[in-house]
Amino acid sequence: MRRRRLDLRLWTPAAVLALVVLACFAGPALLGPDGAQQALGERLAPPAWLAGAVDGKPLGTDAFGRDMLTRTLEGGRVSLQVGFGAATGAVVIGLLLGLVAGYWGGWWDRAIMTVADVWLAFPFLVIALAAVAVVGSDVPVLVALLTLGGWVLPTRVTRTIVQRVRSEDYVVAAAGAGASDLYLVRRHVLPQVLPANLVVWSFTVGALVVIEGALSFLGLGVKPPTPSWGNIVSDGTPYLETAWWVVAWPALMIVVTVMCANGLGTALRRRWQAGSRVLEASSELDKGVAP
Amino acid sequence: MSTTGQGVAAAPAVVTPPSRYGGRRARRARRVAGTVARLVLTLLGLLTLLFFLVRLSGDPAGVLAGPSATPEQLDAVRTALGLDQPLLVQYAQFLGDAVRLDFGTSVFTGESALGTALGALPATLLLLVTTMVTSVVVGVPCGVLLDRGGRVARAVIGSTMTLAQAVPTFVLGVLLVYLFAVRLGVLPAFGSGTPATLVMPTLALAAFAVARTARMVAAELEQVEDQDFLRTASAKGASARRVLWRHALPNASPAVAAALVVEMSYLISGAVVVEVLFAYDGIGKELVDAIFARDYPLVQAAVFVIGVFVVTVNIVGDALLRMLDPRTARARA
Amino acid sequence: MTPALVIEDLWVEAGPTDDPLVLVRGVDLTVGAGTVVGLVGESGSGKTVTCMSALGLAGRGVRITRGSVRAQGTELVRADEATMRRVRGGVVGTVFQDPLSSLNPLQRIGDQIAEALVLHRGGRRRAHRDRVISLLARVGVPAPEERVRAYPHELSGGLRQRVAIAMAIANDPAVLVADEPTTALDVTVQAQVLDVVRTATRDEGRAALIVTHDLGLVAEVADRVAVMYAGQIVEEGPVGSVFAAPQHPYTQGLLASRPVLAPGRRRLHAMPGRPPLPGAWPSGCAFAARCSNVNEACTAPPPVHQGDDGWARCWRPADEGPPDRTEAQEGAA
Numbered sequence: 001m002r003r004r005r006l007d008l009r010l011w012t013p014a015a016v017l018a019l020v021v022l023a024c025f026a027g028p029a030l031l032g033p034d035g036a037q038q039a040l041g042e043r044l045a046p047p048a049w050l051a052g053a054v055d056g057k058p059l060g061t062d063a064f065g066r067d068m069l070t071r072t073l074e075g076g077r078v079s080l081q082v083g084f085g086a087a088t089g090a091v092v093i094g095l096l097l098g099l100v101a102g103y104w105g106g107w108w109d110r111a112i113m114t115v116a117d118v119w120l121a122f123p124f125l126v127i128a129l130a131a132v133a134v135v136g137s138d139v140p141v142l143v144a145l146l147t148l149g150g151w152v153l154p155t156r157v158t159r160t161i162v163q164r165v166r167s168e169d170y171v172v173a174a175a176g177a178g179a180s181d182l183y184l185v186r187r188h189v190l191p192q193v194l195p196a197n198l199v200v201w202s203f204t205v206g207a208l209v210v211i212e213g214a215l216s217f218l219g220l221g222v223k224p225p226t227p228s229w230g231n232i233v234s235d236g237t238p239y240l241e242t243a244w245w246v247v248a249w250p251a252l253m254i255v256v257t258v259m260c261a262n263g264l265g266t267a268l269r270r271r272w273q274a275g276s277r278v279l280e281a282s283s284e285l286d287k288g289v290a291p
Numbered sequence: 292m293s294t295t296g297q298g299v300a301a302a303p304a305v306v307t308p309p310s311r312y313g314g315r316r317a318r319r320a321r322r323v324a325g326t327v328a329r330l331v332l333t334l335l336g337l338l339t340l341l342f343f344l345v346r347l348s349g350d351p352a353g354v355l356a357g358p359s360a361t362p363e364q365l366d367a368v369r370t371a372l373g374l375d376q377p378l379l380v381q382y383a384q385f386l387g388d389a390v391r392l393d394f395g396t397s398v399f400t401g402e403s404a405l406g407t408a409l410g411a412l413p414a415t416l417l418l419l420v421t422t423m424v425t426s427v428v429v430g431v432p433c434g435v436l437l438d439r440g441g442r443v444a445r446a447v448i449g450s451t452m453t454l455a456q457a458v459p460t461f462v463l464g465v466l467l468v469y470l471f472a473v474r475l476g477v478l479p480a481f482g483s484g485t486p487a488t489l490v491m492p493t494l495a496l497a498a499f500a501v502a503r504t505a506r507m508v509a510a511e512l513e514q515v516e517d518q519d520f521l522r523t524a525s526a527k528g529a530s531a532r533r534v535l536w537r538h539a540l541p542n543a544s545p546a547v548a549a550a551l552v553v554e555m556s557y558l559i560s561g562a563v564v565v566e567v568l569f570a571y572d573g574i575g576k577e578l579v580d581a582i583f584a585r586d587y588p589l590v591q592a593a594v595f596v597i598g599v600f601v602v603t604v605n606i607v608g609d610a611l612l613r614m615l616d617p618r619t620a621r622a623r624a
Numbered sequence: 625m626t627p628a629l630v631i632e633d634l635w636v637e638a639g640p641t642d643d644p645l646v647l648v649r650g651v652d653l654t655v656g657a658g659t660v661v662g663l664v665g666e667s668g669s670g671k672t673v674t675c676m677s678a679l680g681l682a683g684r685g686v687r688i689t690r691g692s693v694r695a696q697g698t699e700l701v702r703a704d705e706a707t708m709r710r711v712r713g714g715v716v717g718t719v720f721q722d723p724l725s726s727l728n729p730l731q732r733i734g735d736q737i738a739e740a741l742v743l744h745r746g747g748r749r750r751a752h753r754d755r756v757i758s759l760l761a762r763v764g765v766p767a768p769e770e771r772v773r774a775y776p777h778e779l780s781g782g783l784r785q786r787v788a789i790a791m792a793i794a795n796d797p798a799v800l801v802a803d804e805p806t807t808a809l810d811v812t813v814q815a816q817v818l819d820v821v822r823t824a825t826r827d828e829g830r831a832a833l834i835v836t837h838d839l840g841l842v843a844e845v846a847d848r849v850a851v852m853y854a855g856q857i858v859e860e861g862p863v864g865s866v867f868a869a870p871q872h873p874y875t876q877g878l879l880a881s882r883p884v885l886a887p888g889r890r891r892l893h894a895m896p897g898r899p900p901l902p903g904a905w906p907s908g909c910a911f912a913a914r915c916s917n918v919n920e921a922c923t924a925p926p927p928v929h930q931g932d933d934g935w936a937r938c939w940r941p942a943d944e945g946p947p948d949r950t951e952a953q954e955g956a957a
Contacts (some may be wrong), residue, residue, distance in 0.1 A: 068512075088565060118332055118333045119336075120328075120558065121556065121601055121602055121605055122337065122598060123560040123563075123565075124556075124560060126563060126598075127576065127594070129578060129582060130344060130578075130582070130590055130591075133409060133587075134344050134345060134587075206457070210459040212566050213459050213461065214459060214560075217461045218461075218564065218567055219583070220579070233462065233465065240465065241469075241473045247469075254459055254462060255454075255458050258458075258459070259454075519720060519726040520728040522720070523727065523728075524728070524739075525680075526679065526681055526712050526717075527712065527713040527740045528711075528713035529743055530709060530741070540629070541730055542728070542729070616730065
């Protein structure tokens with residue numbers, strides 16, 4: 001008997017995440033262009049509930065008088081673009097490679113897994129830093145770069161699942177009955193692989209948002225004036241003592257986003273693990289891609 | 292039939308495979324060869340990456356000579372790089388230089404790039420060691436509590452760990468600076484060399500590692516808990532505490548140790564951020580400074596040193612793990 | 625003479641306290657000093673739960689709700705931790721079913737046996753080395769001085785179970801409780817380990833409670849047998865008389881079900897139906913649904929029918945002996 005009770009542990013993070021995305025992409029437009037303008041007369045104004053606040057800028061202003069709410073949301077747009085975009089790219093690549101490695105095995109499998117092992121041995125951030133130093137850090141470049149940071153996990157997970165499914169009796173039987181590879185993949189492999197990759201995707205979004213934040217914070221990611229949560233934090237650090245809000249809001253947004261991404265991933269994994277033993281690859285999921 | 296008084300009939304001797312020693316030695320040789328191959332492959336990959344990275348920029352000579360190079364210097368670099376030669380020759384030359392540990396001269400300091408990079412390594416090593424120690428000393432008890440503590444303890448620790456895993460290292464670093472340096476003034480906000488300067492960087496780095504370790508310990512304990520041999524220990528008369536510390540945890544530790552070894556890779560990434568934030572003179576800060584200064588020989592050297600370090604840790608870690616779990620040490624025939 | 629192990633009116637249940645699942649109801653079992661009692665029954669009859677909960681080893685969620693368990697006079701139900709620890713291993717030694725999972729994979733077997741000694745006699749493991757070696761010799765482990773350093777996965781199943789037995793008798797306990805000691809072993813090895821069990825119990829004059837579904841084991845080693853069905857003991861008595869003249873229809877069925885190695889074609893006798901699972905026990909005789917001798921009286925719980933030396937829980941025990949085996953086999957539908 002199915003209980004149709006809403007699984008809050010899954011839908012709460014999902015809803016919050018959706019809200020964040022909505023706010024960051026639609027918010028600045030709704031708030032109007034004033035927020036993004038510099039207003040040097042209103043520099044470092046505190047949030048609305050403190051003395052000295054400025055009208056219309058409820059979360060305070062930064063060192064250039066820009067509204068923190070607008071700025072944080074705009075920064076979110078960039079950070080989320082990079083995070084979601086790279087995570088999606090990584091999972092797509094991982095799916096394909098994992099399929100090839102797991103299904104056709106043999107030389108392909110060895111080659112792909114060797115590359116994966118070697119790749120995983122490196123601290124990704126270091127490579128990313130070196131790469132950014134050379135190729136620059138526009139948003140599309142960053143997305144591509146961070147995709148490279150996350151492809152190994154979905155590849156491994158997919159490969160494990162594909163191998164397991166392929167050797168299941170009912171698949172072998174179907175193949176014996178004349179089913180084509182394409183049919184088998186579509187009908188039997190994909191339904192098992194996609195849920196697991198959704199879980200991986202969730203965790204990867206969190207991890208890559210953090211990496212983008214770290215890169216931008218170091219000054220090697222998204223470069224000003226384009227805002228991103230990381231560089232807003234870095235801009236605000238010198239004023240920490242007197243204007244904590246410049247750091248607080250973007251930092252909070254990052255933490256909330258990551259917590260929701262992780263929470264969503266955990267909830268998805270729990271839900272699907274109940275039915276499928278195939279997500280035992282989840283021990284891999286615990287590794288993540290931090291910092 | 293057994294004769295009373297003489298005890299039970301002895302079990303038949305287990306058949307020993309005739310090639311026992313040959314087999315084991317051959318297996319070990321194969322494994323060592325495999326590890327060496329992986330090491331070489333990884334370093335090769337790293338070097339190849341570095342090689343192509345510089346050439347991606349379109350003007351490798353300009354990149355390597357630095358922004359303030361004179362035309363003569365540029366030409367010198369160009370010939371040194373052999374940019375007119377076919378790519379393969381350049382590659383071979385690059386590899387040859389790398390093997391001879393020649394990564395050129397740092398544009399900034401004018402000294403050997405590799406030397407400069409290596410000089411910054413010990414400080415980072417110190418930071419990493421303190422972080423690992425912290426993550427074990429704090430993480431293991433937290434993990435134990437997570438697994439079998441009271442409901443309150445589990446809730447508190449669980450949410451703390453979740454938070455620690457969600458807060459990025461740089462955010463935590465900024466928070467720590469705010470709290471201890473700005474507000475309380477008890478710790479220096481930046482610098483290196485004294486124990487005080489080590490505290491905040493370690494805390495910032497260790498947070499994630501502690502959380503991961505605790506979760507791993509809890510997960511492993513949960514798995515181990517169902518194992519029958521724990522019941523056997525109880526049946527012998529062991530106390531619950533003894534069963535935990537002498538039987539359950541040691542069996543959980545290979546997996547945790549393995550995770551810690553993998554952790555090292557992530558810790559280095561975190562160390563880079565932390566070192567920059569706290570102006571701690573380790574190789575991470577060296578790397579970032581070099582990037583800003585467009586000192587590419589130093590960038591290459593630093594990345595290489597870091598890569599070698601990580602690979603070494605992985606190999607040593609694998610060896611240690613082999614010792615920890617006798618089942619992997621003596622692979623079944 | 626104090627009986628070595630007395631279980632009196634034992635009730636065990638599991639699950640939530642407001643809706644519990646009764647697993648054992650009113651079991652009375654006495655193991656006299658120097659006697660070996662075999663506890664037989666199918667899976668789900670409650671035989672393992674009885675023994676494990678008597679020693680407090682039944683795991684989380686399983687609890688004794690009524691009754692008493694006394695080992696050498698010491699009450700175990702609701703005893704404190706210290707008493708339990710003293711009794712476990714010291715007064716009652718336990719052997720479990722699967723020696724691969726019931727031995728600690730990361731400890732050498734010598735250390736595991738030594739731990740049993742350390743827990744009850746103090747001292748360090750090394751000091752007990754001689755005794756460990758002599759114990760191993762006693763259970764028939766060849767080359768014990770070398771084997772002492774072996775890990776469980778390096779030994780065969782039969783050797784591992786011998787080690788488990790050595791560990792259980794290390795402190796010369798008055799009682800040995802063995803839960804399916806030969807079930808997990810290959811058939812060829814079962815006979816050898818059976819020998820060891822016999823030596824460790826009968827030949828050494830140790831009281832034993834052996835849980836098994838193997839009637840052959842019971843016949844070879846036990847003095848008395850108790851048959852369990854649906855959480856109760858339905859028949860108890862000396863092995864000889866119970867096997868020759870079983871009183872309870874279930875016992876009769878069990879004995880009749882054994883394949884006979886004799887010329888002539890026969891059908892295997894099988895009892896129709898399956899034993900009821902805990903939670904689905906009928907209010908009357910639990911065996912009524914499968915009994916060929918059933919009548920209206922059987923809807924009420926049957927009384928204990930005392931024999932000379934033994935009893936059966938039945939309204940209509942067969943005083944005239946088991947049905948003719950050939951008849952039963954040929955007559956089976």
